[in-house]
Amino acid sequence: MDRRSFLTKASVGGVAAAGSAVLAAPAIAQSMPTVTWRLTSSFPKSLDTIYGAAETMANAVSAMTDGKFKIQVFAAGEIVGGLQAMDAAAAGTVEAAHTATYYYWGKDPAWALGTCVPFGPNQRQMNAWYYYGGGRDLLNKFYAKKGLYGLQCGNTGVQMGGWYRKEIKTLDDIKGLKMRIGGTGGKVLSALGAVPQQIAGGDIYPALEKGTLDACEWVGPYDDEKLGFYKVAPYYYYPGWWEGGPALTTLVNKKKWEELPKQYQTVLMTANQAADLDMMAHYDAVNPAALKRLVANGAKLRPFPKEILSAAFDAAHKIYADISATNPSFKEIWDSQSVYIREGFLWDQVAEYTYDTFMMIQQQAGKL
Amino acid sequence: MDRRSFLTKASVGGVAAAGSAVLAAPAIAQSMPTVTWRLTSSFPKSLDTIYGAAETMANAVSAMTDGKFKIQVFAAGEIVGGLQAMDAAAAGTVEAAHTATYYYWGKDPAWALGTCVPFGPNQRQMNAWYYYGGGRDLLNKFYAKKGLYGLQCGNTGVQMGGWYRKEIKTLDDIKGLKMRIGGTGGKVLSALGAVPQQIAGGDIYPALEKGTLDACEWVGPYDDEKLGFYKVAPYYYYPGWWEGGPALTTLVNKKKWEELPKQYQTVLMTANQAADLDMMAHYDAVNPAALKRLVANGAKLRPFPKEILSAAFDAAHKIYADISATNPSFKEIWDSQSVYIREGFLWDQVAEYTYDTFMMIQQQAGKL
Numbered sequence: 001m002d003r004r005s006f007l008t009k010a011s012v013g014g015v016a017a018a019g020s021a022v023l024a025a026p027a028i029a030q031s032m033p034t035v036t037w038r039l040t041s042s043f044p045k046s047l048d049t050i051y052g053a054a055e056t057m058a059n060a061v062s063a064m065t066d067g068k069f070k071i072q073v074f075a076a077g078e079i080v081g082g083l084q085a086m087d088a089a090a091a092g093t094v095e096a097a098h099t100a101t102y103y104y105w106g107k108d109p110a111w112a113l114g115t116c117v118p119f120g121p122n123q124r125q126m127n128a129w130y131y132y133g134g135g136r137d138l139l140n141k142f143y144a145k146k147g148l149y150g151l152q153c154g155n156t157g158v159q160m161g162g163w164y165r166k167e168i169k170t171l172d173d174i175k176g177l178k179m180r181i182g183g184t185g186g187k188v189l190s191a192l193g194a195v196p197q198q199i200a201g202g203d204i205y206p207a208l209e210k211g212t213l214d215a216c217e218w219v220g221p222y223d224d225e226k227l228g229f230y231k232v233a234p235y236y237y238y239p240g241w242w243e244g245g246p247a248l249t250t251l252v253n254k255k256k257w258e259e260l261p262k263q264y265q266t267v268l269m270t271a272n273q274a275a276d277l278d279m280m281a282h283y284d285a286v287n288p289a290a291l292k293r294l295v296a297n298g299a300k301l302r303p304f305p306k307e308i309l310s311a312a313f314d315a316a317h318k319i320y321a322d323i324s325a326t327n328p329s330f331k332e333i334w335d336s337q338s339v340y341i342r343e344g345f346l347w348d349q350v351a352e353y354t355y356d357t358f359m360m361i362q363q364q365a366g367k368l
Numbered sequence: 369m370d371r372r373s374f375l376t377k378a379s380v381g382g383v384a385a386a387g388s389a390v391l392a393a394p395a396i397a398q399s400m401p402t403v404t405w406r407l408t409s410s411f412p413k414s415l416d417t418i419y420g421a422a423e424t425m426a427n428a429v430s431a432m433t434d435g436k437f438k439i440q441v442f443a444a445g446e447i448v449g450g451l452q453a454m455d456a457a458a459a460g461t462v463e464a465a466h467t468a469t470y471y472y473w474g475k476d477p478a479w480a481l482g483t484c485v486p487f488g489p490n491q492r493q494m495n496a497w498y499y500y501g502g503g504r505d506l507l508n509k510f511y512a513k514k515g516l517y518g519l520q521c522g523n524t525g526v527q528m529g530g531w532y533r534k535e536i537k538t539l540d541d542i543k544g545l546k547m548r549i550g551g552t553g554g555k556v557l558s559a560l561g562a563v564p565q566q567i568a569g570g571d572i573y574p575a576l577e578k579g580t581l582d583a584c585e586w587v588g589p590y591d592d593e594k595l596g597f598y599k600v601a602p603y604y605y606y607p608g609w610w611e612g613g614p615a616l617t618t619l620v621n622k623k624k625w626e627e628l629p630k631q632y633q634t635v636l637m638t639a640n641q642a643a644d645l646d647m648m649a650h651y652d653a654v655n656p657a658a659l660k661r662l663v664a665n666g667a668k669l670r671p672f673p674k675e676i677l678s679a680a681f682d683a684a685h686k687i688y689a690d691i692s693a694t695n696p697s698f699k700e701i702w703d704s705q706s707v708y709i710r711e712g713f714l715w716d717q718v719a720e721y722t723y724d725t726f727m728m729i730q731q732q733a734g735k736l
Contacts, residue, residue: 031434063634064432066399122724123492124525124652131646132653157492158719220719239723266431273642278499284492285500288711291718301718309726313735341727342736343656349728350659350669351526351588355607356490358677359709360717367681368710 037095042082053154054098057275123245125344151272154248154279159240162217163233180216185242221290405463410450421522422466425643491613493712519640522616522647527608530585531601548584553610589658
């Protein structure tokens with residue numbers, strides 16, 4: 001919440017409200033113009049949780065402005081491809097994109113930090129940093145270079161570590177592993193000897209079946225189940241250490257953002273923030289049952305060995321140090337985010353973790 | 369998000385937007401009437417996190433309606449006392465209250481379930497249940513009996529287990545313990561032999577100092593620090609098992625809710641949902657530094673012994689079974705919430721918990 005803008009607006013609004021209905025009417029018509037935007041999602045409609053967050057947000061915006069501010073949501077591929085969403089919003093082809101900013105890390109690694117990097121903040125730490133730790137401002141300083149304004153809109157929570165045809169017991173099992181994984185996660189796995197592959201969602205299953213691919217990562221139980229990977233790569237590893245609290249973002253063309261009346265800016269900001277919470281609640285509601293179905297259907301749950309997590313952690317931090325040495329944007333954002341990771345995992349181990357641990361013991365004992 | 373109402377509203381809005389500015393103006397004036405509400409908070413302004421959530425929400429409502437829907441927020445005691453907030457909204461003395469519904473468990477234990485009961489859902493499980501598990505509807509069915517409509521607005525996360533003059537090592541140390549604690553937490557501790565006390569916030573410190581009180585619970589590091597308990601009762605226990613994910617609620621007089629235009633209802637709903645996320649982010653941002661300051665100032669962190677947690681868990685579940693036997697509202701809500709606790713703690717121990725655990729090990733090793 002930007003409390004300052006709310007407070008200013010509240011005072012101004014009081015004056016307008018004092019006018020008579022007749023006098024106020026033209027002012028209202030001016031202050032609530034008809035605005036229609038197009039938003040391109042980086043996601044297909046089949047990912048109803050992630051794609052759905054943009055629709056939830058857009059529906060709230062429309063309802064809160066009595067239909068005067070409408071955002072039409074288009075699935076990936078309807079206007080531009082999923083990975084062209086950011087560029088389309090920057091160019092003004094569309095007014096907005098709902099995307100994972102880490103898709104653009106190849107242009108600049110700092111893009112990854114708006115979503116997540118391996119061993120980054122969990123969902124609550126991401127929110128603490130974003131909403132109260134200066135994260136929103138730092139990210140927007142970076143997005144502004146592209147003519148964009150970002151609003152966080154959704155989180156998946158810690159993802160799963162993907163599907164493997166064979167068990168992964170030691171670091172040697174990573175060497176030469178052909179895995180469908182992108183972004184900084186792929187870069188870290190590459191440092192451990194894996195061979196990251198870029199394959200479109202629909203092509204993963206046949207590649208795993210044929211064995212031209214050894215492993216893939218997707219999201220978590222609810223989304224993974226739909227693609228049926230458990231049938232051809234049954235080892236289901238956790239945690240997805242490259243996605244500890246990945247946030248989605250609505251990237252708005254900055255000129256279009258600035259043209260909005262203050263009222264609509266607050267409507268858009270609040271709708272995104274509400275959808276941010278909504279998407280996490282949605283995942284938390286649907287993932288447990290999906291996990292149980294997957295296991296019933298033959299998925300074999302496996303934790304990553306500590307040896308692999310530790311090697312990946314060290315490799316990741318070496319990569320961040322290397323990038324930080326030459327990329328001031330990455331360094332500024334990562335240094336700020338790191339404080340919330342470090343302090344967050346200190347505090348979390350006191351109340352939150354001990355509560356969850358005790359409750360998980362009760363769960364395992366069948367007492368819940 | 370109530371998608372259905374959003375979708376309906378979106379379609380209706382499209383028609384209105386098609387009208388000319390002149391024709392549309394009177395309709396706009398009608399659909400956005402000037403509405404001024406009073407909201408009484410159950411909290412003092414000094415609890416800036418909890419009290420602040422109502423202000424954040426009210427400011428968003430005003431900004432999103434260009435000042436036409438104003439909610440004036442009053443601290444506890446300005447209109448009615450903190451524990452009279454619900455009754456004041458039900459009676460129409462005020463239009464709304466921002467409160468913890470468990471304050472009213474004495475009238476009916478089912479009230480507690482809108483906030484939390486001991487060993488209830490954590491914050492994310494509460495949201496999953498509330499927004500996607502039918503929780504909102506079940507709670508509102510119960511609130512409707514009092515002529516109220518509730519909107520979840522904030523969460524503190526797992527709280528701390530309070531301040532103790534002496535160490536608590538065994539169940540015997542609980543017997544006769546004069547502790548300032550209310551609600552079902554007090555009822556459970558009472559079953560273990562403690563003597564719960566009801567004391568206003570300002571009177572706790574001198575009572576602890578004199579020794580007429582042995583222990584107290586408040587919230588967590590950030591709020592607790594202000595009251596200085598570490599100086600007179602230095603043992604700071606965790607976790608606060610009676611508050612695993614306590615939610616705050618905006619209780620609205622149901623008639624007033626129903627009188628609102630649909631547009632304002634969505635504005636109010638979305639502003640509450642955004643503030644729900646905002647308060648948790650606020651706590652997560654400020655608690656870590658407060659915890660470090662408390663420890664530096666002499667607070668002695670202690671985990672509750674397992675023996676005590678287990679005895680409290682069993683006593684709590686016996687109480688829920690007893691209440692459920694005679695109270696259909698409690699039974700219906702608790703049975704529904706229990707599913708999200710049970711399934712949530714199953715899923716949490718896979719991805720989320722193993723990620724957090726690994727990261728906490730890195731934190732302890734000074735690697736974050």
